[in-house]
Amino acid sequence: MHWRCFVPFTVCLFQTVAAATQFPLVAHPGLPTNTNSGLTIYSDAHNVITNLTGANYIFNALASLLQQLPNSLHPSGHTMVPATIDAYTLLYHARPTKAQPPSPEWLAFDPEMSYSIMAGLPWGDGPHLSTYAATRDLKVLYFDGESAVLTGDGALDTQEVVIERKGQIPPPGWGWWDDYSRLDRLCKWANNSKLDVDGFIRMNTGFEVMWCDFSTGLELISHLNITPPETPPLQKFPFPFPPRRRPTGHLDDLNITEANPDLKELKYTSSGEPPSRPPRGPRWDRARSPYIISSGFEWLRIATHRYELPQPHVRLLTSGLLTLYDPQFTSLLPTREAQPMSRHRVWANISEEDAGRAVDTLEEILRRGSDLWDRRGIDWNSIARDVMEKWGDRIAQMHAAFDNEGPTGKNATAQMEEVRLLAYTLLNPYLDTRDLPPYFNQSDPEMWLPPTMFRCTTAPTATIPMSRLTQQEQLLKAAIETVLHNLCQMVGRILVSSIEAGSKEKNEELAESWRKEVKDMMEWLDWSMWVRCDEQCGWDEVCAVATWPVWGPRSGGPDRGYGPQCVNFEEWIHRGPRW
Template sequence: MGLILGSKGFIYSFYGGLVVNGLLCLLLISKLWNTTELRMNAPFRGSRPLDPTYLPIDIHNASAVFNEVYDALKQKNSVLHPSGVSLFSAYVPKGTRLYHSNRNGQIPDQFEWVAMDEEFSYSFIHFGKNTNKHPRNDSHSHPPPASGGLHPPSWGTGPPTLMTFETTAPLNNLLYLGGASAAKQSQGGEMDTQILLAQLQNATNYSEWEGSNLICKWGNSNGRRLDGIIRVEIGFEIIICDFHRDMKLVSNITLAEVSDLIHFKDDELEEVMSNQFSALASYDQIEAGGFHHDGERRILLDQSKYISFLNKSWIDPDTYTRRVADLPIETRNEWLGKVDQLLRTKSTPYQSTNWQLISEGIVKKFTPILKTMELAHSVYQKDGDVNVLSLKLMRLAFNIVRRYVDAEDVPSESWKSSIETAINDYIYPLKPLQTEADLLIYSSMYTIQEQLLRLCFDTFKVSRQYIETFEDLSKEWEELGQRTNELISTLQWASFFKCKDVCNWDQLCYVPSWGPSPLGFSFRNKLGVTMGEDGVARIDDDFICIDYETILNFNQF
């Protein structure tokens, strides 16, 4: 039996699939209360407000959970936090267009890759003989499935073809893998969730083809249903387990070679222009991937079905190096068991709280506040002008405090209830909490939001004290500065990273990706990436503007 406290205070009980309410429900509650303690096990009964102490979580785990929810299906966020340790149940609506390219023009008769963006598949197939005449130094002509850069068996050797598919029914048994899950190589745990899903004993030298084959076979056996797994490279891709299930072919176009479209009289001009066309195709792919920095909206997540290793075992907070494939076997088996249960149900994104929407509201609100606070403290450290510091911080915090502190409570200065009200205002679930995942996400967001608001309220108090008394508050300012810097460092929000310049119309703000790319494949030779003294490649703090000539020059056609 489970209990649900409805969004309007009505109590419901479900038992053996039946739902009852009223007096019978009260009798059941009374009996249960007298015999056992109510515990927070899934399915979790929703309530308002929830005390996060039901699921204690420290700030680092809370931040990691917050980011995995906030980052999901976002290109920029996923590559900045490449080693994902979680997955979501996902859903692609009926009528969605998907793209696949190969060199035989045949619908795959087994699992294969599709792209959400046509530019991805178009760039992937390249320019036939012209590309072979002048290969890139980094070999972006990459069929992703096989290890060692080899083409998969279904690839073919004929002319390039680009197929468009359309879903004839919702794909509601998909798994979305967090992080840079299509990196195809690892310096951390980019491929770990796939290693675990494939149930491979060897966590090194992961073969895309072998692993994907094992995942699709396992996911479609013993009562499970898996339509595919969603990953990010440059743009989002889906490994479709069965092209003949809930999909139809819309178009199948054999792409003309450059010399077939343009009859050049000069071979040298043909070579120059072919290289430029190829670079532009790669630029278009990067640009299309960048459209999803704020989210791939054609894919929906059932966020009540979020399965994570976080708060279960120690996980390295460094998202570049953390691993889960080497966790204790019991922990991995527990995770896999939850995936097994998930694949026996359908994704229902409209029936759960959109936690990502809530996280986006928090990030948009507090990113400029935090970064302006950080800058104000940094300037104060240099010039020591406390008057400027106090007024700037007061301006940042004043309206947040005034919004939640009742006039009668101003003299008390404790404002505990005001902070509690503010927290719940920002993270209030849109639907009753139903699952363990809901509780984990809610508790994480509560912890993060509490830290944000306490910093704002304390900043207001110190600023007000100085403005009213002109006391020497050097220690208080120093403490606030440290707290601000530490919180920003802990949060690691992708919103903290941006282009250092304003790009021209024929440029884009380039966010490096992991795995095959027109601007570097390996971790060591990527544009916009720096190899640290610890041997770990990390994306630079400031992004740069690029155009198609950047790609042309980088690859030295």
């Protein structure tokens, strides 16, 4: 099985490629600009910002909220967004006991996630599934990235910084993988800070909810024993694991490690440092009921439904979006130079001053009351996704047009014709041709290009009054305009330079120039839509990237490999997931 990624910079091979994006974009070495083209014409009267440092990262995070694929490719989240889960949404909790869950605990949006986690446990009363319905809009805080992957490679960074108000503080208890301790600490932070938050949304293979108090906001709909047929007798080991209220306990106290030697690797090293990689769960499921061997595949299948469409039943309140890609957090800027987005870290690099300011801002946002939770404002996530949908596939087609390898390779003239048509299509809605001569090569670009560039850059934001925007929204507006500014300038230069086409030598020169410009732009944007399986998977397959804890290498870091490929149901149930 082959797989395709149009951008070598992305997570195709997780290679580090120089991308000095922490400088104003008009001086970005990877995005060459023509200072004589007259493209930069904006004045303060328009409140247009086109040189926001880190705009590509902010835009990427904004467009990727609550989507599985981009957050799997960029696991080290930097962004926190208040959100509400719609009233009457169904949520699920499975556990291998008859008892109802204590508070706090986890909920899943999909029963496949809850079932797969608990179905193969060899102890308890068998898996019991509780189904809840939200009795009102539930107020939550969403952490982006792979924020539920138990690793010290960056996925949990923002949560630890929020809790401790600083970085470089090793998590207590069993370290990075002690999620019960983290759940307790997050809920205590929200309660002690008097924040109007019921829980937290995170993602690993699918999205989950960390719920602080089961006595509020939820109605129990059903509580079923869903133990699979032909399940062998269960042992009476304690649950949860690790045991509740004992985050500093030891595995030896449970007498489990002798039966499951794989668990011993979860202990700290002699240095006392918490393990940085997530634990690999013991493969006890292969010895349990034959009816559970596909549960992991079905969990993965459901997660892939969220690859490009956001998790449903969740309303993002982007007026309160806080991102640590905001250039005001200056301690993080130099650490991103020459690093792809997949390698960015918060916990390891943020200064105490920046961390404190970020948490203060987050707490202020979460105390806005009805101005936050009841505000029906601008859907910035949809605006960013609209931009990505309009531009992404056409930019990818431009990139593919310059592929001279194989029997479908095009000569320079054919390449230029295809790319010129794509550039014109992208600019057509903003190009007023009333005063143009019949042919482009007879026109003066100085007359029609500057206003075209302005309309192209400001199309989704021109009517939005700055006076109505929060400080966080002003940052999002600037990020969108900066990204569009660079995109519009690129296709504008292509369209103008196409006037010079003619001789074979000139066409080859222009084609090479365009090829490099498109490649640089795609590397700078690093959009997940350019990462996909190169052929349509069958109905018994899902196109998936590595995603802990269901499928892929154990490491949660950027070098874990496993690009997108079709994962086969039959192979899964007979061989298990490929690690």
